[in-house]
Amino acid sequence: MQFKGERKYTPVSIPVDIEWRNLVYTVRSKGGGKGGGGHQGYKKKKAVETEILHGINGCVKSGEFVAVMGPSGSGKTSLLNALSSRTSVGVSGDLLINGENRSKAAKRVTGYVMQRDIFFEYLTVFDTLRYTALLRMSKTLTKEEKISRVRSVMEQLGLTKCSSTIIGNAFNRGISGGELKRLNIANELLFNPSLLILDEPTSGLDSSSALALTSTLKEMAEKARRTIICSIHQPSSQIFAQFDRLILMMGGHIVYQGDAHAAYSYFSSIGHQCPVGFNMADYLMDLLNEPQLQDKLVKAYAQRCTVDDEGRYSMTGCVAILPPTVSTTTKLALTPTAATTDKGALSPTMASSDNDASKTSHTAAEDDSDLSNKSSESPDQGEELAGMADPEPASPVRRRKSSQHDVERGDAPGCSSPISAASPRTTYTRQKSVKELVEETTQTPPYWELCAVLWQRALKTGSGGVLTKLNLFQCVAVATICGLLWWQNLTSYTEAKLQDRLGILFFINIYHGFIPMFSALTTFPPERSVVAKERAAKSYPISSYFLARSFSDLPIQLVYPLLFLCIVYPMVGMPWTAADVLGTVCTLLANVLVAHSFGLLVSALCKDFQTGAISMSILMLLFMLSGGYYVDKNNIPLWISWVSRISFIDYTFNALLALNLEHRRLSCAELSSFEVCSAPGVSDFSGREVMDVFGLYLTFGECIAVLAGFFIVLRFTTYLVLRFGKLLKLE
Numbered sequence: 001m002q003f004k005g006e007r008k009y010t011p012v013s014i015p016v017d018i019e020w021r022n023l024v025y026t027v028r029s030k031g032g033g034k035g036g037g038g039h040q041g042y043k044k045k046k047a048v049e050t051e052i053l054h055g056i057n058g059c060v061k062s063g064e065f066v067a068v069m070g071p072s073g074s075g076k077t078s079l080l081n082a083l084s085s086r087t088s089v090g091v092s093g094d095l096l097i098n099g100e101n102r103s104k105a106a107k108r109v110t111g112y113v114m115q116r117d118i119f120f121e122y123l124t125v126f127d128t129l130r131y132t133a134l135l136r137m138s139k140t141l142t143k144e145e146k147i148s149r150v151r152s153v154m155e156q157l158g159l160t161k162c163s164s165t166i167i168g169n170a171f172n173r174g175i176s177g178g179e180l181k182r183l184n185i186a187n188e189l190l191f192n193p194s195l196l197i198l199d200e201p202t203s204g205l206d207s208s209s210a211l212a213l214t215s216t217l218k219e220m221a222e223k224a225r226r227t228i229i230c231s232i233h234q235p236s237s238q239i240f241a242q243f244d245r246l247i248l249m250m251g252g253h254i255v256y257q258g259d260a261h262a263a264y265s266y267f268s269s270i271g272h273q274c275p276v277g278f279n280m281a282d283y284l285m286d287l288l289n290e291p292q293l294q295d296k297l298v299k300a301y302a303q304r305c306t307v308d309d310e311g312r313y314s315m316t317g318c319v320a321i322l323p324p325t326v327s328t329t330t331k332l333a334l335t336p337t338a339a340t341t342d343k344g345a346l347s348p349t350m351a352s353s354d355n356d357a358s359k360t361s362h363t364a365a366e367d368d369s370d371l372s373n374k375s376s377e378s379p380d381q382g383e384e385l386a387g388m389a390d391p392e393p394a395s396p397v398r399r400r401k402s403s404q405h406d407v408e409r410g411d412a413p414g415c416s417s418p419i420s421a422a423s424p425r426t427t428y429t430r431q432k433s434v435k436e437l438v439e440e441t442t443q444t445p446p447y448w449e450l451c452a453v454l455w456q457r458a459l460k461t462g463s464g465g466v467l468t469k470l471n472l473f474q475c476v477a478v479a480t481i482c483g484l485l486w487w488q489n490l491t492s493y494t495e496a497k498l499q500d501r502l503g504i505l506f507f508i509n510i511y512h513g514f515i516p517m518f519s520a521l522t523t524f525p526p527e528r529s530v531v532a533k534e535r536a537a538k539s540y541p542i543s544s545y546f547l548a549r550s551f552s553d554l555p556i557q558l559v560y561p562l563l564f565l566c567i568v569y570p571m572v573g574m575p576w577t578a579a580d581v582l583g584t585v586c587t588l589l590a591n592v593l594v595a596h597s598f599g600l601l602v603s604a605l606c607k608d609f610q611t612g613a614i615s616m617s618i619l620m621l622l623f624m625l626s627g628g629y630y631v632d633k634n635n636i637p638l639w640i641s642w643v644s645r646i647s648f649i650d651y652t653f654n655a656l657l658a659l660n661l662e663h664r665r666l667s668c669a670e671l672s673s674f675e676v677c678s679a680p681g682v683s684d685f686s687g688r689e690v691m692d693v694f695g696l697y698l699t700f701g702e703c704i705a706v707l708a709g710f711f712i713v714l715r716f717t718t719y720l721v722l723r724f725g726k727l728l729k730l731e
Contacts, residue, residue: 070249111188454548483571491573520599633695661687
């Protein structure tokens with residue numbers, strides 16, 4: 001990643017300070033496993049509650065770049081989810097934004113970058129950001145202004161060159177891993193969030209790409225007054241030098257919170273001095289991965305943690321001192337010739353900005369060293385931690401004047417002064433609440449506009465809404481085969497050709513039931529992760545997504561039966577009266593709409609295609625067998641006869657027979673199976689006699705009304721499943 005020139009960042013409209021007090025997060029695990037042995041067999045256990053976060057406190061000010069570090073399972077992601085309100089169940093305590101209890105409006109100024117990069121694989125980088133901008137940015141902005149914002153963010157994060165490249169997957173090559181990670185961040189920066197939370201933003205990146213990314217985040221915090229909190233597992237020394245403040249977690253507890261460069265001073269004072277030449281971040285992770293140290297570190301933090309007048313947490317008496325040789329290493333690593341990116345070298349702008357940051361940290365270390373010298377005659381603070389230090393305590397603090405050489409070597413009296421090392425920051429005067437400011441600056445686009453944007457996106461991402469050559473060939477081929485097999489068999493209304501007439505009408509019915517149902521199965525499961533992420537960010541109401549997605553496939557789904565009829569209708573010899581043509585088209589389209597609705601419902605209930613396909617096969621076979629063609633409905637047992645009442649195949653078949661036979665007469669065969677033909681002088685009989693034999697008693701209008709009711713009920717039920725179910729929710 002290489003940037004040219006100075007990057008400009010739009011200042012946030014609402015600077016945000018976030019504070020949490022006595023934050024507790026508890027998860028409830030399901031019971032299970034084997035109970036008492038012997039004759040008791042397996043017994044279900046009671047649900048167990050596990051506390052993940054144990055009443056922690058903290059604060060992050062606007063414009064700060066804060067790192068949350070800790071081993072796996074320490075509670076980093078749980079803390080970030082709680083701060084972003086992605087997790088609400090099981091969370092207790094106070095979460096304050098600018099001194100007020102966090103409201104739902106605060107989500108509109110909070111960006112959350114998940115560890116997983118979840119996007120539609122076949123959208124380009126530009127389209128991905130464009131749709132996000134149209135959905136999430138304020139309605140007060142014009143479309144041109146939103147597109148301009150997209151291009152600006154792409155330029156800031158170095159995504160301009162890959163704007164026309166698809167996201168890609170394992171089988172279709174797309175953008176690189178670094179570009180994908182920056183796209184994830186750009187997706188949240190579009191609406192200029194005041195609070196940006198990132199979960200492991202450097203995971204999967206090489207060292208140079210990770211350094212370039214954190215450098216960009218550092219600039220965002222400083223120049224845009226954006227509050228940035230990110231969890232990070234094991235940063236390099238260069239990346240560690242970028243952070244303003246550091247929060248260390250261990251077993252759901254905070255064991256350090258304060259200036260990132262004061263961590264060396266603090267841990268040295270409690271008997272854990274980073275060895276010469278070690279990366280401070282690596283050394284801290286080694287400490288946090290020692291379970292036997294948890295009680296000691298938690299106790300030390302409780303005794304040494306203080307809060308200043310501005311609400312910042314820091315460790316008593318610790319100053320910003322870089323570990324031995326780290327300062328020199330950082331200087332060398334961040335020069336234009338030594339620093340590298342995924343293209344080979346950092347740009348001079350990035351290198352110089354990092355050098356400036358390094359110089360600033362040295363200046364802070366010198367100032368803090370002077371402060372430490374002035375208070376070196378205070379009582380020794382080693383007595384505060386009596387009994388907590390390791391058997392081999394740290395070397396005693398030297399009471400002499402510290403020089404710059406001592407600071408670089410790490411020999412300065414790191415904890416001899418109670419002055420916090422946190423640098424002072426601007427305090428913004430806020431006369432209005434966050435909710436009022438959000439309402440003024442961010443207004444959700446109109447509902448119809450959200451539906452239109454989602455519908456346009458669904459046409460690009462959904463396979464069912466595309467008129468593919470394969471589906472077109474399938475439709476034409478099946479229609480031609482049917483036309484040849486039933487060639488002109490429906491031109492005459494005779495009992496001899498009755499079986500052929502019933503056969504083609506029932507086949508048309510079930511064929512255009514199977515295709516839309518199975519096509520709809522792929523509607524929701526493939527998009528589950530993306531929509532769940534967007535739903536958690538309050539990008540749009542679920543109803544707008546449902547309307548857009550469920551109707552995006554219909555235009556194409558309705559084209560296939562019309563094309564099918566254009567081929568089959570003249571080939572088999574169906575009647576050409578206006579009532580017959582329009583009635584057949586209407587019935588077939590109603591059949592497609594209801595079948596598609598059943599498919600959407602199963603798609604909303606099942607999390608994967610395989611489960612949905614098995615469920616759909618059983619359901620469709622049940623509808624087909626009870627549809628009035630294979631089994632006489634009059635002979636179905638009463639206790640299972642209800643199946644035919646919910647079979648849309650039954651009502652569609654009834655409508656087609658009513659349209660073709662109800663008002664027509666058929667000539668009797670020589671050996672007729674209808675009793676009416678055995679009467680003297682009778683040569684034909686009414687089509688209603690045929691419908692009575694199959695137990696089909698409804699008129700054409702009644703069947704269409706029932707199918708319309710099916711459509712409404714199924715669509716509404718699908719919406720309720722999506723709205724209140726777990727398919728489109730983050731787990």
